[in-house]
Amino acid sequence: MCYGISTKQERIKAATERLNKAAENWKKNEPNAIGYPINQEPDMKEFYKWYVASNIPDISMNNVGNPSNDSPYNLHSHEFESEVVAYFAKLYGFDPKQHWGFVTDSGTDGNNHGIYFGRKKLKSKSPLEPIIYVSEEAHYSIKKLADVQNTELKLIKALPMGQMDIQDFEKNLNSHRPALVVIAIGTTFKGAMDNQIEIQKILKKKKPPAFYIHLDAALFGGFLPYLKGDVKNIVSQKIMGFDSIAVSGHKFFGFDNPMGIFVTTKNVFEHINPFRVEYLAGAVPTISCSRSALASLKFWWKLNTVAPDFFAKEAASLIANAIYLHNNLRKSGIRAWRNNHSNTVFFARPSEAIMKKYSLAGEVSKEFGALAHIVVMQHVDKEKIDQFISDISKM
Numbered sequence: 001m002c003y004g005i006s007t008k009q010e011r012i013k014a015a016t017e018r019l020n021k022a023a024e025n026w027k028k029n030e031p032n033a034i035g036y037p038i039n040q041e042p043d044m045k046e047f048y049k050w051y052v053a054s055n056i057p058d059i060s061m062n063n064v065g066n067p068s069n070d071s072p073y074n075l076h077s078h079e080f081e082s083e084v085v086a087y088f089a090k091l092y093g094f095d096p097k098q099h100w101g102f103v104t105d106s107g108t109d110g111n112n113h114g115i116y117f118g119r120k121k122l123k124s125k126s127p128l129e130p131i132i133y134v135s136e137e138a139h140y141s142i143k144k145l146a147d148v149q150n151t152e153l154k155l156i157k158a159l160p161m162g163q164m165d166i167q168d169f170e171k172n173l174n175s176h177r178p179a180l181v182v183i184a185i186g187t188t189f190k191g192a193m194d195n196q197i198e199i200q201k202i203l204k205k206k207k208p209p210a211f212y213i214h215l216d217a218a219l220f221g222g223f224l225p226y227l228k229g230d231v232k233n234i235v236s237q238k239i240m241g242f243d244s245i246a247v248s249g250h251k252f253f254g255f256d257n258p259m260g261i262f263v264t265t266k267n268v269f270e271h272i273n274p275f276r277v278e279y280l281a282g283a284v285p286t287i288s289c290s291r292s293a294l295a296s297l298k299f300w301w302k303l304n305t306v307a308p309d310f311f312a313k314e315a316a317s318l319i320a321n322a323i324y325l326h327n328n329l330r331k332s333g334i335r336a337w338r339n340n341h342s343n344t345v346f347f348a349r350p351s352e353a354i355m356k357k358y359s360l361a362g363e364v365s366k367e368f369g370a371l372a373h374i375v376v377m378q379h380v381d382k383e384k385i386d387q388f389i390s391d392i393s394k395m
């Protein structure tokens with residue numbers, strides 16, 4: 001820290017030098033970051049040009065309140081946030097007049113609202129405590145959030161390729177308690193999607209007093225709706241009938257800081273205060289009061305400045321490159337697997353030198369032994385894949 005007698009200019013100079021050193025390191029590590037589902041092509045420079053030129057950094061903006069209502073606080077970007085929500089509501093097949101949503105802090109923030117709103121909706125239908133059902137291979141945020149919201153959690157077994165085991169779900173589903181099912185549309189390690197149709201069949205057959213379905217589509221929710229063919233129906237509310245969906249912004253869409261999107265139906269939104277608790281009546285509907293105005297502006301900027309077919313091209317190329325990686329690993333004699341429509345390829349764990357160089361995450365699977373995975377994001381192109389394959393055969 002720069003204490004002592006100095007001018008502001010000197011302090012800025014010292015801080016800049018320190019940050020520049022760190023930035024060199026970040027830039028050096030960025031090309032090999034292929035183990036995590038983060039798009040390393042956020043491309044936000046033009047946005048910052050506008051931001052700085054407009055002098056907005058001298059204003060403290062805040063999106064406190066409901067993005068679809070007037071806010072008591074004037075310095076907000078709700079107008080832009082609402083347009084972002086409307087774009088995604090349409091993309092995910094929600095009725096244009098019967099949805100509600102907001103720009104979240106992250107995929108986890110969206111999941112937190114899925115569980116919170118789910119609990120409230122279920123409470124409006126049954127006085128009994130709900131049980132959260134989620135596959136053991138779903139993202140750990142669900143387990144943590146069940147703990148945060150003090151809700152019983154039932155982990156359901158997963159099949160070898162990572163999908164929720166429907167027979168185990170049927171066996172464990174309690175017909176006497178409301179069910180809050182979190183469906184993984186893309187598990188963290190194997191990139192598996194749970195079968196929503198089969199899950200709903202079991203719910204309708206075993207008839208718990210009420211049920212609520214939240215889609216954790218943090219990564220896959222970004223690219224699925226832009227793929228050709230029926231696969232986009234998986235994230236269509238109209239076709240699948242789920243109650244809410246959470247998607248990360250910094251994963252597929254690419255931002256320089258974490259954010260996300262949460263969309264639910266108007267019906268769910270109207271039940272988040274089932275007992276008309278007085279102190280909640282006029283309250284902010286989101287769990288956080290203060291929310292980033294900048295995140296919504298960045299999202300809006302990206303949606304409005306990319307070419308109309310930009311995301312469709314990117315989505316197609318993620319899948320094509322994941323197939324390329326999968327095929328080339330197998331050609332090199334490495335055991336490798338990929339789920340249908342997934343950009344995640346998992347394979348026999350390579351040497352520690354490779355794990356470290358490419359910051360790969362590992363996992364041990366009952367069926368396949370020690371594994372690592374690569375999440376093929378926008379920056380993982382054929383050249384990078386070739387480099388990886390060449391390294392893995394040498395190192």
Ligand SMILES: *Cc1c(COP(=O)(O)O)cnc(C)c1O
Binds near residue numbers: 107188260
């Ligand atoms: C990344 C991820 C999350 C967590 O999202 P954050 O935006 O990192 O908070 C949750 N679920 C799944 C399936 C994910 O891939």
